[in-house]
Amino acid sequence: MTARIFQPAKTAMSSGMAKTTEWVLEYTADEPRRIDPLMGWTSSADTQSQVRLHFQTKEEAMNYAEANGIDAVVTQPKKRGANLRPGGYGDNFATNRRGVWTH
Template sequence: MTARIFKPAKSAMSSGQAKSREWVLEYVNDTGREVDPLMGWTSSDDTQAQVRMRFATKEAALDYAKDHGIEAVVADPKPRKPNVRAGGYGENFATNRRGAWTH
């Protein structure tokens, strides 16, 4: 059984970093997925593919995989440039604005 260890990306729905600071160990689906002919749902016989474990550090995830005999592949995250504006959100309501504020 193989697994993938990675750090998830932040949600596209918000600018927050929730649930993106932990490392995730996720099993790779060994069997292919099948489409149910009646309902059209996608299913698989591999229940391990549903397992997703979270760890505080990459080392903890690697130690868990090693202790349980799991072959793991680590995907290191790409560094992200911080998106910080000089005035922040308050700049939208500044009284010393030089031009007209429009959307």
Template sequence: MRARIYQPAKNAMQSGTGKTKVWMLEMVPEGGRAIDPLMGWPSNSDMAAQIKLKFDSREAAVDYAKAKGIDYVLVEPKKRKPVIRKNGYGENFATNRRTVWTH
């Protein structure tokens, strides 16, 4: 049984970084997926692949995996540079604009 410990990426539909502070421990499925002959949906008989645990820190997730004897792979997150505009969101409604601004 193998697990992957990672920090989830931000949602592509949001500009904020909410729900990206936690660390996840996710079990990796051991076998491949099979196609259900009736519905055509992919399925997996490995129930451990459905396990996803949340932790407040990377150390807590690693300690849990070591305590339970779970082989794990640690995936470090890629930090992104914050996008900070000079005047912020209010710049969209500025009345002292020198150039024509349209959508």
């Protein structure tokens, strides 16, 4: 039974960083998914692939994996810098703009 420990990335639909500070232990699939011939749904007999455990720190996740005999691979996150513009959002509506602003 193998798993990976990682910090989830922020969603593409928001600029916020919610749910990106916790660490997740997620099991890898032991068998490939298959398509059900009757309904066409994708399924798997591997129930461990549905399990996601959340931890406050990387050390907690690693200790849990070690205590339960789980081979875990830790993936370090790639941190991004903040995307701050000098004028901020209000600069979009400034009256002293140099260039023409159009959609």
